[in-house]
Amino acid sequence: MKNFFRVAISLGVLAGLVLLERKRPLRRERESKLHRDVRNLSVAALGALTVHLLEAPALQPLARSVEKRRLGLLKQLNLPRPLEILAAVVLMDYTLYLWHVLTHRVPFLWRFHAVHHVDLDLDASTALRFHFGELVVSVPYRAVQVVLLGVDAEALTYWQMFLSLSILFHHSNVRLPNRWESALSWFLVTPRMHGIHHSNEPAEANTNWSSGLACWDRIHRTFRLDVPQEQIDIGVKGIDTEERVRLPEILIQPFRDVPEVNAFLRDPDAD
Secondary structure (H helix, E strand, C coil): HHHHHHHHHHHHHHHHHHHCCCCCCHCCCCCCCCHHHHHHHHHHHHHHHHHHHHHHHHHHHHHHHHHHHHCCCCCCCCCCHHHHHHHHHHHHHEEEEEEHHHHHHHHHHHHHHHHCCCCCCCCCHHHHHHHHHHHEEEEEEEHHHHHCCCCHHHHHHHHHHHHHHHHHHHHEEEECHHHHHHCCCEEEEHHHHHHCCCCCHHHCCCCCCCEEEEEEHHCCCCCCCCHHHHHCCEEEEECCCCHHCCCHHHHHHCCHHHHHHHHHHHHHHHH
């Protein structure tokens, strides 16, 4: 039942963002939205199947064991329950920041994560576009997060909901008033922040790693909000035509040697 409500809320937010993207677009589209949405939702369907068959069966028993056996950091601290759940969400969010950095720095992980970045546009549908292989290789890391931090099933559900809504929001192509976005970016990742992260310039893409709370980029000095969106080319240099990002191409991309993907990782401006 909890999963049903989480999916229902996420779909409602997605629908609302799609409407806002039509009314207040932040960036001009380079590709047909219909083609992109069909492609991205196809990738998302494979990802959802992977989560259902692999991630959920692995994490849920671990989270129950955390609660039953009092495993992990948070269970040893014996915090009041509301504070424990809040701490779990914050710590899961920070360790996801570290994972995101790894997906850009480790060649094997980048091969899979690049499928998310080669999208020619950036909108709410991109938030769902994660290669099933990336979801598979993330399961061991997520399991370590749950056990070492001491995140039980209830806290895990709260974090998953927070993450789902956050990534839909900051991937969206919604133009917020500059004053609102500047204020909001002190707390949450915003569309302009994440637009910079999806730039095809490595010096810009290797910033704004946060997925939920924006504070991690400020703490690690990887925060940027100084690049106008009209100056950003979304994607990976050299992969700039619809033919290169069709569904069959992106599904097999991680298993091929793609020079443009490799070059983006090695770019001397990446640091």
